[in-house]
Amino acid sequence: MKYGFTIALMIGGSVTLMAQKGNVKGIIRDGAEVLPGVSVSLDGKEGTTTDIDGIFQLVGVDTGKHVLKITYIGYNALEYPVMVLQDQTVNTADIQLKENGHQIDEVKIVGNYRQGGKAKSINMTHISDKTLTVLSSELISKSPAKATALVIRQAPGVTVRDNKISLRGTPAEWTTSLLNGDWMPTADEKDASRVFNFEVFPSSLIDYIVINRTVTPDMEGDNIGGVIDFISKEPVAEKTFNLDISSGYDALSNKPLYSGSFLWGNVSHNNKFSYTVSGSYNGENYGKDAPSVAYGTNYNHSLARLQLDRVRGLRQTFGLTAAARYQFTDNFKLDAKILGGRMIEDEYRNRTSYNWSDGSGARIRLQNSRGIYDHELYGGALNASWNVSEKLKIEGHVASYYNRFQFGKTPQAANGAPNGNYTIEYVSPLLQYNDMIKTNFFGGPYDPNNSVDPNAYGYKMLDIDNPYGTGGDHYNNIQPVYQQIDGSGPLTASDYYLSSVFADMNVTKERDPVVGKMDITYTTSNQLKFKAGFKYRRKEGERNISFYEYRLNPVTSPKIYLSDQQTTAFDPGNNYLREWGSPYKGTFQPVLTKSEMNNFIGQHSADLVAFPMDINNNLFNQWLGSTYAYTENVAAGYLMSEWKPSYNLTLTGGLRVEHTSLQQSSDTIVTDENAPLGVNASPVHIDRTYTALLPSLNVLYQPDLKSNVRFAISRTFHRPNFEQTKPGYALYVRDQFLYVFGNPDLKPTYSLNFDLNYQHFWGTKGMFSAGVYYKHVTDHIFKTNQIDESQSVAGYTLKGYANARSSYVSGVEVLVDRKLDFLPGFWNGFGISANASWSYSRMQVPGRSKSQPLTDQTPLTANASISYEKGRVSTCVALNYTGAFSTELNLFSDPNTHEVVHDNTDYDIFMAAQYSLDYQFSFAVSHHFDCYILANNILNTPYRTYIGVPDRPQLTEYYRQRFYAGIKFHL
Structure with a gap:
């Protein structure tokens, strides 16, 4: 009884204490713009910051008169008096801040903060509970690049490879790239990773980008490298219309470029409803000169094949987004977003292939290809935000997305043939190579007396x-040196005859039919806040890779010679690989005209016999493992708190739990006496589950208003992609003579992460930061080149996947971003931005005696730019650099001893160092019109991979420069 009385007394006392207090809330703006991250303190003691919608709230405030002290980097400080009454919430009017040194006559574009400038980005970086960088829409719009993935290259520690983005030089799969907070489904014709390819989503539809280097429990746990969230256009704060139209020139294809985008948005008279609709179109003619070398064996570096590819195509990208918000009451609102993107590439490829070692003998093969690559993405999300009380907030999110790749229909797909990338191949007679x-x-x-x-x-x-x-x-x-094996003279087009017509087929689909999450925030006081939530995502996907072939009827059809067809020059401008001095000038045989390629099957239908990839095809056993399907269910929950034991110290930490359930199926080969060729396909299924426990802690210490010291510790992980865990027979990569076997026993990769960072802010003029990090990694996943006698296939390379033992990555990051406004006169318009990320990694590879750097780990990334902004002029030149790194390990084992043959990296595959130089210039013609020019890839740096050392290239691709000129209109 006495305990019940005591408890009642305590509760009653608490109620009495609470009754002596009130609350304060409000919105802080700059004109129509809301300002996130504004510091709001009460009488200079306790405080808070505004959220993404510019809203602040102070709870449990003593009754009486108080002064709100409001500070924001780059804005004049403001003191705002309030009277707090018992049991009541003071709703301040919209509080307006003004920028320091605000110039009325400045030519300036004004939009909402998500279309705003550097000040908002710096403030969001300054007050965040984790280490992050924000790229504003203003910066995105001024970028010399138009592709979303390339825009982000200027951010510190960011690397872009094949339109895949990574942080701190880590593998791209370790970096989670989100769109509006959701992990997009992926469907790529070449890459089966979980990494979203942003080619299908243009940068003109992006509002701002948040780059997270450390994590909190309310974020995706699959992110060893970090999390990058691309936010599409948001509802506007005032009537807005923007139009951007440009045209340009591609230096390799010698053809034009076209680009256009628009944004339209408005707000209702009662300010409850706002919306934005934006769209874009990019039409890009492109070219690629791409020599490649295949090496013959795992025991020496002899050449098996030289391929000279000339690629020309047209890439068209369409994008559309719409966003709407309805504020039902001050405490409840709904947001909706829909998005869609489509990219269609119509590509022609001509290839001359010199084969020192060919299955049918030494030859030259001439290939004429055309494929239409069709990518499609669409989806949407609905968000609800409800402030149940002054202390309790509930947010809900429901979304669904779909991504698909397939080959489009070309004229080659005639007579009922399927869509695919069609190739018409001619071969030479048998040759003897004399080199x-x-x-x-x-x-x-060679030593005839060598006993070995x-x-x-x-x-x-x-x-x-x-x-x-x-x-x-x-x-x-x-330079291949050869002669016909029968001693005939030099080869001409009349010597090449049709070998086959075939199509590579691929239909890849992935969808997240249901994504749902809920977050609950409870504020106990201005010093302590709790947050909990859960998330569920279902993923369904399938990848269907196959092959379709026409062969010449050996009974009724004579040989079809290249000289009998309509042809044109392989290199009409005689500048193929001019970067190397045009070494193959005058050596190429003619190629089929586009018209001849497109009508070839129809014209020769009587001479060709179709061989679909089914049980009757003698290549059936090669392809049956290249089709697989999967379903993945992920359920996650978290609990975290934010505690401010003092005004300048914030601790944010908690625990996230993610449970993954994966079902996957593919086919393997079985003997079947009843099958036409004695083999058949048998389905194989796997069912795996695993649970990840992911604690994290972020510490923010602010010694003064201009400085931050940050420390973070977290555990994150990475799920294997679906190709890596695929059961059944190998996935066949035809043009690389490669079989890739999945490993159903592959483990997820885990990392224990430590971060220490110092930041100093020069108002809105820029910032400096320096930091160190360390990642202790277990079960790093890497690709291997190996042999297994039970799976060996003569003449082909076999690859697989394995987990490394304990590994680590450590690094140093430095950033300087400063407008040089302290210089006199003309010079104070200059600004500099430079950042670098150095990393050092080590992994112990099974079978090798020494440790070595992790695969896909870049040792150095660096960006530097010089800008000038004054009056009506804005210009910038930017240099990006990414160091070389290994991508695949050659762990070929001796069939007799089963020991790894190569203890060093001389047979491993590397990505060469890459650097690019871009330039941008714009001029504000008036308050509403800008004109600009852009130049991309000025240095014409190639994309290169090599074996062991740079002078042993595997693939080289040159693209040359691109130039744009355009105008922008702002309402």
Whole structure:
């Protein structure tokens, strides 16, 4: 009884204390714009910051008179008096701040904060509970790049490879790229990773970008590298109309570029309803000169094949977004967003392939290809926000998305044939190559007295691999020397005859039919806040890769010679690979005209026999593992708190739990006496579950208003992608003579992360930051080149996936971003921005004696730009650099000893260092009109991969420069 009385007394006392207090809330703006991250303190003691909608709230405030002290970097400080009454909430009128040094006559574009400038980005960075960077719409619109993935290159520690984005040089799969807070489904014709390809979503539809280097429990846990959230256009704060139209020139294809985008938005008279509709179109003619080399064996660096590709195409991208918000009451609102994107590439490829080693003997193969690559993305989300009371807030989110890739219909797909990337191949007669040298089996000097291998082998070698020290071609001037095996004269078009017509087929679909989450925030006091929530995502996908072939009827059809077709020059401008001095000028055979390619099957239908990829096809067993399906269910929950034990110290931490359930199926080969060829397909299924426990803590210490010291510790993870865990037989990569086997026993990768960072802010003029990080990684996933006798296939390379043991990544990051306004006169319009991220990593590879850097881990990324903004002029030149790194390990094992043959990295595959230089200039013609020019890839840096060392290239791609000129209209 006495305990009940005591409890009642305590509750009654609490109620009495609460009854002596009230609350204060309001919105802070700059004109029509809301301002996030504004510091609001009560009498200079306790305080809070405004949220993303500019709203602040102070609870449990003593009754009586108080003064709100409001500060925001780049704005004049403001003191605002309030009278707090017992049991009541003071709703301040919209509080307006003014920028420091505000100039009335300045030519300036004004929109909502998400279309706003550097001040808002810096303030969001300053007050965040985690380490992040924000790229505003103003910065995005001034970027020399139009592709979403390329816009973000200027951010510190960001690397872009094949339109895939990574942070701190870590593998792209370790960085979670979100769109409006959701992990988009992926569907890419080449890459089966979980990484979203932003090519289908243009940068003109992006409002701002948040780059998170540390995490809190309310964020996706699959993010060892970090989280990047791309926010599409938001509802506007006032009537807005923007139009951007440009045209340009692609230097390699010698054809034009077109681009256009618009944004329209408005607000209702009662300010309850606001909306935005934005759309874009990009039409880009492009070209690619791409020599590639295939190396013959795992025991030496001999050349098996040289391919010279000339690619020309048209890429068209369409994008549309719409966003709407309805504020039902001061405490309840609904937001909705829909988005859609489509990218269609119509690509022609001509290839000359010199084959020193071919399954049918040494030959030259001429290929003429056309494919229409069709990507499609659409989806939407509904968000609800309800302030149940002054202390309790509930937010709900429901979304659904769909992504699909398929080949579009081309004229080659005639007579009921399926859509695909069609290739018409001609081959030469049998040849004898005369540029081979005699070595031993391992590529060393031939010695008939060598007891280990006294035999002589004929190999084509690059100069760096010639065991005799002299001779051999340099990689940028490989010149095959050959003659017809029957002794006939030089080859002409009349010597090449049709080998086959075939199509690579691919239909890849992935959808997230249901994404749902709920977040509950409870504020106990201005110093302590709790947050809890859950999220569910269902993912369904399928990847169908196959092959369709026409063969010449051997009974009724004679040979079809290249000279009998309509042809044109392979290199009409005689500038193929001019970067290497045009080494193949005058050596190419003619290629089919576009008209001849498109009508080829119809014209020769009587001579061709179709061979679909089914149980009757003698290649059936090669392809049956290239189709698979999967379903993944992820359920996550978290609990976290934000505690401010003092005004300048904030601790944010908690625990996130993610449970993953994966079902996956594919086919494997079985013997079937009843099948036409004696083999058939048998389905294989796997069912896996695993749970990740992911604690995290972020500490923010602010020694003064201009400085932050941040420390964070967290545990994050990475799920294997669906190709890596695929059961059944291997996925076949035809043009690379490659089989890739999945590993259903592959484990997720986990990382324990430590971050320490110092930030200093020069108002809205810029910031400086320096930090260090360390990641202790377990079960890092890497791609291997290996052999398994039970799966070996003569003449082909086999790859797989494995987990490394304990690994680590450490690094240093530095950023300087400063407008040089302290300089006199003309010079104070200049600004500099430079950042660099150095990393050092180590992994212990099974089978190798020494540790080595992680695969896909870039040791250095750096960005530097010089800008000038004054009056009506804005200009910027930007340089981006990404260091070289390994992508695949050659863990080929000796079939007899089963030991790894290569203990060093000389047979591993590397991505070469990349750098790019871009330029932008704009001029404000009036308050409503801007004109601008852009130049991309000024240095024409190639995309390169190599084996072991840079002078042993595997693939090189040159794109050359692009130029744009355009105008912008702002209402």
